[in-house]
Amino acid sequence: LRVCPGQRFQVADLLAHLQAAPVSANDVLLKPYLASWDELIKFLEALGPMVGLISQEIESKTAIIRDLAQKAEKEPEKKMKERKRTHQQSDPVLMISHNSSSDYSEMNHRLSFGYTSVRSMIKWELENGLVDFHKQTNSGCRTLLRLHRALLWLQNFLLELGRDTTEGEHLRSPSDLCKETYLRTLAHHHTWWVRKAAELAFLAMPERPYFYLLVCVETQAEAAVVLNRIVRAIEEVYERNEVALQEHGMLDLP
Numbered sequence: 001l002r003v004c005p006g007q008r009f010q011v012a013d014l015l016a017h018l019q020a021a022p023v024s025a026n027d028v029l030l031k032p033y034l035a036s037w038d039e040l041i042k043f044l045e046a047l048g049p050m051v052g053l054i055s056q057e058i059e060s061k062t063a064i065i066r067d068l069a070q071k072a073e074k075e076p077e078k079k080m081k082e083r084k085r086t087h088q089q090s091d092p093v094l095m096i097s098h099n100s101s102s103d104y105s106e107m108n109h110r111l112s113f114g115y116t117s118v119r120s121m122i123k124w125e126l127e128n129g130l131v132d133f134h135k136q137t138n139s140g141c142r143t144l145l146r147l148h149r150a151l152l153w154l155q156n157f158l159l160e161l162g163r164d165t166t167e168g169e170h171l172r173s174p175s176d177l178c179k180e181t182y183l184r185t186l187a188h189h190h191t192w193w194v195r196k197a198a199e200l201a202f203l204a205m206p207e208r209p210y211f212y213l214l215v216c217v218e219t220q221a222e223a224a225v226v227l228n229r230i231v232r233a234i235e236e237v238y239e240r241n242e243v244a245l246q247e248h249g250m251l252d253l254p
């Protein structure tokens with residue numbers, strides 16, 4: 001992947017974040033997952049103010065999860081202090097495990113704690129009664145679900161865009177592909193007003209040459225290679241999140 005000088009959005013960075021996200025057999029790390037969205041925001045920013053609404057929406061969704069993560073970070077310190085106060089002197093074991101922070105079991109503990117990964121977030125929010133299955137809240141799980149649905153649209157869109165029609169077939173405009181894949185996926189979850197706003201955003205989708213410029217390629221064949229790598233990386237992340245959410249009955253969280 002080429003580095004595009006002077007550009008904020010770098011397709012190599014996007015791919016790196018996406019590929020850093022899968023962890024263990026079936027989990028996804030939240031930090032690189034959210035960093036992928038940060039990178040997509042940079043892409044949108046290059047398209048101008050027409051899509052400002054979308055970048056804002058992504059920003060606010062990622063901020064919700066990051067804020068929750070920050071609050072949860074402080075929880076163990078609080079609990080540890082409380083326990084230390086009540087168990088002082090009487091619990092030497094606790095003191096040892098508290099001081100050896102490089103301990104392997106402690107690292108393992110961190111991976112399964114709080115908002116480290118999608119599965120740890122689900123576990124944490126269920127255990128702390130933060131997920132509401134009947135009414136809208138700002139839980140990390142329902143917020144992730146919004147990003148998750150949007151990622152399916154992106155995967156569909158980039159797949160279509162990367163289809164290399166070397167047989168001389170007519171290449172469809174990104175704007176049309178954007179609309180078609182949106183109606184097939186994300187639109188099902190949007191209100192009438194949001195769909196209208198989306199229609200405006202499609203108009204801001206650049207033609208292929210500008211697109212090639214943003215991902216630093218010159219031909220459709222080159223673009224297909226880059227896009228297919230991104231699509232495969234998205235698929236891996238998307239599938240894992242889909243299974244995790246589905247296993248917990250979270251695919252319809254209000």
Ligand code: 1Q0
Pocket residue numbers: 011040041043044047051053054057058061146147150154178182186194197198201202204205215230254
């Ligand atoms: C030019 C880009 C076109 C994008 C097509 C998708 C249009 C969506 C527009 C919707 C506007 C957002 C307004 C708010 C929506 C919320 O109601 C909704 C539900 O949340 P809630 O809390 O009300 O239940 N929110 C969402 O669905 C969240 C996600 C929406 C935006 C997803 C757009 C993702 C864009 C990614 C960047 C595309 C760049 C591709 C470049 C790749 C280069 C290799």
